[in-house]
Amino acid sequence: MGDERVIALRNINLTFYEGEICCIFGASGSGKSTLLNLLAGMEKPNLGSILIDGTDITKLSENEMAAFRQRNIGFVFQGYNLLPALTAEENVAMPLMFYGLDRAKRQQAARAVLREVGLGDRIRHYPTQMSGGQQQRTGIARAFVAHPRIVFADEPTGNLDSKTTVEVMDMMVRFARQFRETLILVTHNPELAAYTDRIITLKDGEVIDDIYRNEEEKHAKH
Ligand SMILES: Nc1ncnc2c1ncn2[C@@H]1O[C@H](COP(=O)(O)OP(=O)(O)OP(=O)(O)O)[C@@H](O)[C@H]1O
Numbered sequence: 234m235g236d237e238r239v240i241a242l243r244n245i246n247l248t249f250y251e252g253e254i255c256c257i258f259g260a261s262g263s264g265k266s267t268l269l270n271l272l273a274g275m276e277k278p279n280l281g282s283i284l285i286d287g288t289d290i291t292k293l294s295e296n297e298m299a300a301f302r303q304r305n306i307g308f309v310f311q312g313y314n315l316l317p318a319l320t321a322e323e324n325v326a327m328p329l330m331f332y333g334l335d336r337a338k339r340q341q342a343a344r345a346v347l348r349e350v351g352l353g354d355r356i357r358h359y360p361t362q363m364s365g366g367q368q369q370r371t372g373i374a375r376a377f378v379a380h381p382r383i384v385f386a387d388e389p390t391g392n393l394d395s396k397t398t399v400e401v402m403d404m405m406v407r408f409a410r411q412f413r414e415t416l417i418l419v420t421h422n423p424e425l426a427a428y429t430d431r432i433i434t435l436k437d438g439e440v441i442d443d444i445y446r447n448e449e450e451k452h453a454k455h
Pocket residue numbers: 234239240241259260261262263264265266267268421
């Protein structure tokens with residue numbers, strides 16, 4: 234920033250395992266969003282590498298990264314980030330555009346996931362015609378519809394009440410477990426951390442703690 238050098242992350246050395254449900258936890262400004270954006274290929278680090286299944290995503294061009302993301306990555310945003318001109322069904326069908334499926338198949342798949350998140354009766358609604366919780370459930374349907382290898386979520390329940398937070402967390406964890414997808418979620422809410430298998434704590438850009446809630450799981454992997 235101008236003359237001032239901000240180091241958002243340093244000495245990060247982490248391995249995530251397939252099917253793991255992880256939480257990146259820490260105070261505001263600790264570097265959580267920066268880490269998530271790097272892992273999802275939305276930002277590039279100055280130094281270091283980020284390997285996903287052997288591909289160093291820091292070496293990909295913007296186009297290659299976009300293609301890689303479409304094939305492998307889903308993202309759930311705190312502010313939902315639905316396209317306002319599209320219906321729930323059209324928003325959810327979007328990621329399937331890159332799979333060469335015809336329109337009818339995309340609609341069918343989008344409707345099926347929307348039913349699973351309890352929005353079977355809202356498929357033609359536009360984002361402004363839905364509550365925050367409904368918009369986030371649409372966002373989750375969109376993140377999971379193409380069965381990406383990894384789903385990232387940055388404060389996915391940050392704008393929701395406590396009841397809707399529980400519903401949304403249950404939904405993401407259920408989808409991830411059902412299809413053995415890796416889920417990496419950022420939060421500063423300790424209650425959400427309890428849903429996950431592993432809690433990585435950041436402080437001032439460094440990992441200060443990395444614990445598995447079930448010790449056996451850790452030993453099986455390391
Ligand atoms: N584009 C940028 N340019 C300069 N500094 C940045 C930039 N993005 C983030 N930072 C700084 O990097 C640090 C980490 O920011 P980051 O957004 O990753 O924090 P966070 O843990 O996600 O916080 P929050 O919980 O408030 O979302 C902060 O000190 C922030 O000011």
